[in-house]
Amino acid sequence: xxxxxxxxxxxxxxxxxxxLRDAGMEVIYAGLxxxxxDIVEAAVEEDVDLIGxxxxxxxxxxxxxxxxxxxxxxxxxxxxxxxxxxxxxxxARKLKQMGIRAIFGPGTSLQxxxxxARQLAGKRAS
Amino acid sequence: MKKGVxxxxxxxxxxxxxxxxxxxxxxxxxxxxRRALGRLISDVEAGRTEARTVLKELHSRAGxxxxxxxxxxxxxxxxxxxxxxxxxxxxxxxxVGVIAVDxxxxxxxxxxxxxxxxxxxxxxxxxxxxxSMASRGHPGGLSQSTREVxxxxxxxxxxxxxxxxxxxxxxxxxxxxxxxxxxVVLVPHxxxxxxxxxxxxxxIADIFVVNKSDLPGADRAARDLSELAQLSTPVDGWRPQVVxxxxxxxxxxxxxxxxxxxxxxxxxxxxxxxxxxxERADQELRSLLLARVQESLDQELRPTPGWxxxxxxxxxxxxxxxxxxxxxxRLLLRCL
Ligand SMILES: Nc1nc2c(ncn2[C@@H]2O[C@H](COP(=O)(O)OP(=O)(O)O)[C@@H](O)[C@H]2O)c(=O)[nH]1
Ligand SMILES: [Mg+2]
Numbered sequence: 001x002x003x004x005x006x007x008x009x010x011x012x013x014x015x016x017x018x019x020l021r022d023a024g025m026e027v028i029y030a031g032l033x034x035x036x037x038d039i040v041e042a043a044v045e046e047d048v049d050l051i052g053x054x055x056x057x058x059x060x061x062x063x064x065x066x067x068x069x070x071x072x073x074x075x076x077x078x079x080x081x082x083x084x085x086x087x088x089x090x091x092a093r094k095l096k097q098m099g100i101r102a103i104f105g106p107g108t109s110l111q112x113x114x115x116x117a118r119q120l121a122g123k124r125a126s
Numbered sequence: 127m128k129k130g131v132x133x134x135x136x137x138x139x140x141x142x143x144x145x146x147x148x149x150x151x152x153x154x155x156x157x158x159x160r161r162a163l164g165r166l167i168s169d170v171e172a173g174r175t176e177a178r179t180v181l182k183e184l185h186s187r188a189g190x191x192x193x194x195x196x197x198x199x200x201x202x203x204x205x206x207x208x209x210x211x212x213x214x215x216x217x218x219x220x221x222v223g224v225i226a227v228d229x230x231x232x233x234x235x236x237x238x239x240x241x242x243x244x245x246x247x248x249x250x251x252x253x254x255x256x257x258s259m260a261s262r263g264h265p266g267g268l269s270q271s272t273r274e275v276x277x278x279x280x281x282x283x284x285x286x287x288x289x290x291x292x293x294x295x296x297x298x299x300x301x302x303x304x305x306x307x308x309x310v311v312l313v314p315h316x317x318x319x320x321x322x323x324x325x326x327x328x329x330i331a332d333i334f335v336v337n338k339s340d341l342p343g344a345d346r347a348a349r350d351l352s353e354l355a356q357l358s359t360p361v362d363g364w365r366p367q368v369v370x371x372x373x374x375x376x377x378x379x380x381x382x383x384x385x386x387x388x389x390x391x392x393x394x395x396x397x398x399x400x401x402x403x404x405e406r407a408d409q410e411l412r413s414l415l416l417a418r419v420q421e422s423l424d425q426e427l428r429p430t431p432g433w434x435x436x437x438x439x440x441x442x443x444x445x446x447x448x449x450x451x452x453x454x455x456r457l458l459l460r461c462l
Binding site: 021025046074 | 161163165167231233234235236238239243249250255256258260
């Protein structure tokens with residue numbers, strides 16, 4: 001779980017991280033103000049199955065595609081990416097086309113996020 | 127002070143040994159493939175047999191790094207110290223692997239591993255590799271796989287390994303079996319509590335760090351600890367040192383690293399090093415063998431009719447568990 005961009009608080013991301021832990025997953029919490037380069041390097045070193053990005057700043061159309069691009073460059077495209085935050089429908093559609101696997105708006109239940117993460121991460125995260 | 131310690135190396139990879147006879151994965155590791163290293167560590171953690179093969183190949187390339195353990199209660203600033211040490215070690219040209227172990231939840235088996243939050247580094251810098259590990263139920267948080275991950279990081283070319291663990295008596299004992307220099311990190315008010323442990327405390331660490339020395343009471347805590355340390359019996363001429371640090375300013379980081387190097391120097395020039403290494407190898411062989419025997423017992427012996435007969439005989443009291451276990455032992459030897 002990481003929070004790219006400059007916006008300053010990570011309550012939501014922490015709540016999701018804890019819910020995933022309580023569902024039996026190991027979550028690397030990378031924290032605030034992560035650049036796409038930071039996030040992808042962390043994903044490679046930690047060999048994660050899934051990257052969760054949380055964003056409120058509105059920079060998602062720049063930052064998310066960059067994460068996908070860097071994963072590809074690192075030959076790590078098997079690592080899936082999902083996202084949460086305030087993302088307009090129109091953008092969400094485009095991001096999904098680019099390869100973001102799931103996008104959750106502010107009202108999404110934790111259970112829905114946990115289910116999606118479990119399904120995306122597949123067997124290895126069990 | 128630095129004499130005898132593996133010297134600062136250039137940030138370039140050290141000249142490598144021939145790799146032609148290595149398997150493809152082992153070759154990726156020694157050639158610095160970070161993605162391959164990340165994946166292999168997962169295989170090691172999961173105990174996959176393919177990983178074992180690579181570990182065998184790479185064993186002879188490991189064993190030269192300086193392995194430093196940092197343990198202590200949650201929140202004393204271990205990860206923040208790792209961050210500052212990374213900055214200092216970069217200046218010394220060292221290549222550093224970090225392993226940060228956090229407890230798994232006993233309820234769900236999951237974990238939130240948050241040590242990276244404190245680390246501020248250039249993600250494109252190849253001289254650092256940071257890996258978080260969940261303890262996965264192993265008491266004390268360190269396990270066979272921690273030791274194996276250290277080996278992989280060494281084979282990858284790291285000359286310094288920092289291992290962060292959340293401290294408890296158990297970890298402090300176990301870190302002995304993997305780290306050459308052990309730090310226990312405390313904060314000013316914990317200095318008081320620790321005093322009650324008195325002499326026994328000094329067997330669990332080579333260096334005591336009083337972190338958060340920007341807070342009141344640090345000088346007193348450090349002084350009290352030093353006084354106690356003076357009472358301990360030196361090993362290879364080394365008595366535990368007490369170093370005050372703050373990761374805010376920062377301060378004391380250079381002194382802390384100098385203490386590590388001084389301890390390594392004492393180890394190298396002393397008589398205990400070989401004995402320690404021998405004890406470690408002995409322990410590791412023993413635990414691997416126990417695991418192997420247990421596997422045979424559970425997978426080969428217990429499913430056999432011979433085992434069932436012995437169990438029934440004990441239930442029916444036609445035999446006793448002592449005699450039956452002796453017989454079972456002879457059956458097991460045939461399985462091995
Ligand atoms: N005042 C002060 N706070 C510190 C210092 N080092 C770390 N902290 C704070 O202590 C908290 C825990 O730090 P962390 O490095 O995560 O501790 P760990 O759990 O031992 O790894 C954080 O809020 C840090 O900002 C220090 O030297 N002085
Ligand atoms: Mg920590």
